Amino acid sequence: MxxxxxxxxxxxxxxxxxxxxxxxxxxxxxxxxxxxxxxxxxxxxxxxxxxxxxxxxxxxxxxxxxxxxxxxxxxxxxxxxxxxxxxxxxxxxxxxxxxxxxxxxxxxxxxxxxxxxxxxxxxxxxxxxxxxxxxxxxxxxxxxxxxxxxxxxxxxxxxxxxxxxxxxxxxxxxxxxxxxxxxxxxxxxxxxxxxxxxxxxxxxxxxxxxxxVGEHLVGYSLTGELPRPMGNRHPHHAPHNVYRCAGEDRWVAIACESDEQFRALCQVMRRPDLAEDPRFATATARKQHEHALDPEIEAWTRQRGHHEAMHLLQRAGVPAGAVLTTPELVADPHLRATxxxxxxxxxxxxxxxxxxxxxxxxxxxxxxxxxxxxxxxxxxxxxxxxxxxxxxxxxxxxxxxxxxxxxxxxxxx
Missing domain, CATH: 3.40.50.10540 (Crotonobetainyl-coa:carnitine coa-transferase; domain 1)
Incomplete structure (x- = not known):
């Protein structure tokens, strides 16, 4: 061809x-x-x-x-x-x-x-x-x-x-x-x-x-504020981080961009109370209190394998991805299928x-x-x-x- x-x-x-x-x-x-x-x-x-x-x-x-x-x-x-x-x-x-x-x-x-x-x-x-x-x-x-x-x-x-x-x-x-x-x-x-x-x-x-890094250059030229490192977090969205899972050095990334995704995350975690908590009820509040929110999420991910957590969340419409090692990447069933x-x-x-x-x-x-x-x-x-x-x-x-x-x-x- x-x-x-x-x-x-x-x-x-x-x-x-x-x-x-x-x-x-x-x-x-x-x-x-x-x-x-x-x-x-x-x-x-x-x-x-x-x-x-x-x-x-x-x-x-x-x-x-x-x-x-x-x-x-x-x-x-x-x-x-x-x-x-x-x-x-x-x-x-x-x-x-x-x-x-x-x-x-x-x-x-x-x-x-x-x-x-x-x-x-x-x-x-x-x-x-x-x-x-x-x-x-x-x-x-x-x-x-x-x-x-x-x-x-x-x-x-x-x-x-x-x-x-x-x-x-x-x-x-x-x-x-x-x-x-x-x-x-x-x-x-x-x-x-x-x-x-x-x-x-x-x-x-x-x-x-x-x-x-163009958005940071433009942002500095507009506001004069220096961009700062924030680890795996996001400047606006929360929760947005990498969370420890069961097993040795196993992690899952979770990135919620909307109230709907956060409520779905809470449902999967069987923690609907988090969605009603004033600290986490809105995007602005979640970002302000993400240091309190992350341990609540990690308490759930620690009980599950990183693949398990990813699939449970993705099926509920929550953006999530297992952090894969090289052997896991080579064996990944999705990549094999494609x-x-x-x-x-x-x-x-x-x-x-x-x-x-x-x-x-x-x-x-x-x-x-x-x-x-x-x-x-x-x-x-x-x-x-x-x-x-x-x-x-x-x-x-x-x-x-x-x-x-x-x-x-x-x-x-």
């Missing part, structure tokens, strides 16, 4: 998470994504994880790498070498999109700026994903998802009341930038179809994540389950058709079939160390 991005070729110069996840999503929906790694500076995700270095082709076994690089081809090219630069430009001439997430000055230093690439392919869509953008006083600063959270203002509003700032449990800026990449490429492709012209897209990860997990086999890493493409299109669904590539696995396909290089030229690339079939492992042992 035809996929939405079938026929679109992407040159993927990204590493770690934000860029690779974004290009993976493009691959999930049909784009031919070609990942380019240097024999000496290869994607460091290949080295993350408890992978014994004495296992053959250990650099192809990382769960982190394999998760973010499915549905891609892979070649090795040292872009700092003139032959590598020349070869990747030849690939750009036959491609639709280039994506890079290096520091702001790297592509210019390599002689691969937008102007240079556009000279060989005026129609190309060139996407840069620098952490701090391409201009401004901090453009050359190094950025990772963890410190982007702080710079975007997210951490300052996260955490418990009267507590210290708290970051998310992972580098939240990366997947947000990855998702934004898909939208940016889709818009640029549509523009090209309408106008015939390619374009340059700058997707600064710090600015992108700042959009997710086909959210797909078993996949990798020639080096074995068989595992991973999430299916996230957006379900009725006529052109996404599909996992390729496992994450082994290092330089598709050199022959790209060099010979796509670029038409002869044996002598390919041998020259290998002889000069521009291309290789195995990576230089000296920096990762």
């Amino acid at each position: 035809t996929r939405p991005l079938a026929g679109i070729r992407v040159v993927d110069l990204t590493m770690v998470w934000a860029g690779p996840m974004g290009t993976r999503l493009l691959g999930d929906y049909g784009a031919e994504v070609i990942k380019v790694e240097s024999p000496r500076q290869w994607d460091l995700l290949r080295a993350l994880g408890l992978i014994p270095r004495d296992v053959p082709r250990w650099y192809n076994r990382s769960a982190y790498f394999n998760h973010n690089n499915r549905n891609k081809y892979a070649i090795s090219l040292d872009l700092a070498h003139p032959l590598g630069r020349e070869t990747v430009l030849a690939l750009c001439a036959k491609s639709d999109v280039l994506v890079e997430n290096y520091r702001s000055d790297v592509m210019d230093n390599l002689g691969l700026s937008y102007e240079v690439v556009r000279a060989v392919n005026p129609d190309i869509i060139y996407v840069s994903m620098p952490g701090h953008g391409k201009t401004g006083p901090e453009k050359d600063y190094v950025a990772y998802g963890s410190n982007v959270e702080q710079l975007a203002g997210l951490v300052s509003i996260s955490g418990y009341e009267d507590g210290e700032p708290m970051k998310t449990g992972f580098s939240y800026g990366d997947p947000m930038a990855a998702t934004a990449l898909v939208g940016a490429v889709a818009m640029a492709l549509r523009k090209r179809r309408l106008t015939g012209a390619g374009c340059y897209v700058e997707l600064a990860q710090r600015e992108n994540l700042t959009m997710f 086909g959210a997990w797909v078993a996949h086999t990798h020639p080096d890493a074995g068989t595992w389950e991973m999430e299916a493409p996230p957006w379900v299109l009725s006529r052109t669904p996404g599909h996992i058709r390729l496992p994450a590539p082994g290092f330089a696995e598709h050199n022959d396909y790209v060099f010979r079939e796509l670029l038409g290089l002869d044996d002598a030229r390919i041998a020259e690339l290998y002889r000069a160390g521009v291309a290789a079939d195995v990576p230089d492992e000296s920096l990762h042992r």
Whole structure:
């Protein structure tokens, strides 16, 4: 079945998470994504994880790498070498999109700026994903998802009341930038179809994540009041929190937005008296007295499993969700029923389950058709079939160390 991005070729110069996840999503929906790694500076995700270095082709076994690089081809090219630069430009001439997430000055230093690439392919869509953008006083600063959270203002509003700032449990800026990449490429492709012209897209990860705290920025500009951390509570609604359940470290989230939902909660708890209590009878009163209300609710949730509490409340129309651990998430019957997990086999890493493409299109669904590539696995396909290089030229690339079939492992042992 035809996929939405079938026929679109992407040159993927990204590493770690934000860029690779974004290009993976493009691959999930049909784009031919070609990942380019240097024999000496290869994607460091290949080295993350408890992978014994004495296992053959250990650099192809990382769960982190394999998760973010499915549905891609892979070649090795040292872009700092003139032959590598020349070869990747030849690939750009036959491609639709280039994506890079290096520091702001790297592509210019390599002689691969937008102007240079556009000279060989005026129609190309060139996407840069620098952490701090391409201009401004901090453009050359190094950025990772963890410190982007702080710079975007997210951490300052996260955490418990009267507590210290708290970051998310992972580098939240990366997947947000990855998702934004898909939208940016889709818009640029549509523009090209309408106008015939390619374009340059700058997707600064710090600015992108700042959009997710936009209501707090607007609120401060209007009132001058600083937003404050409030844990799992809501600025207006109550009850709105996470409540301990039976068992070890088991929790359920409950979020009532109306009087009707609160009355339904009280009925399920067999505590109709709470709905009549003046402290809890209205939304305003509940918010004012939520510190007294939460223990009443938790006295009920503590007697029940988190799944049990969720189902009892949801059947009564009360928004509630069990806080799932990773094993519970993988075994979740709803996700199983909707086909959210797909078993996949990798020639080096074995068989595992991973999430299916996230957006379900009725006529052109996404599909996992390729496992994450082994290092330089598709050199022959790209060099010979796509670029038409002869044996002598390919041998020259290998002889000069521009291309290789195995990576230089000296920096990762």
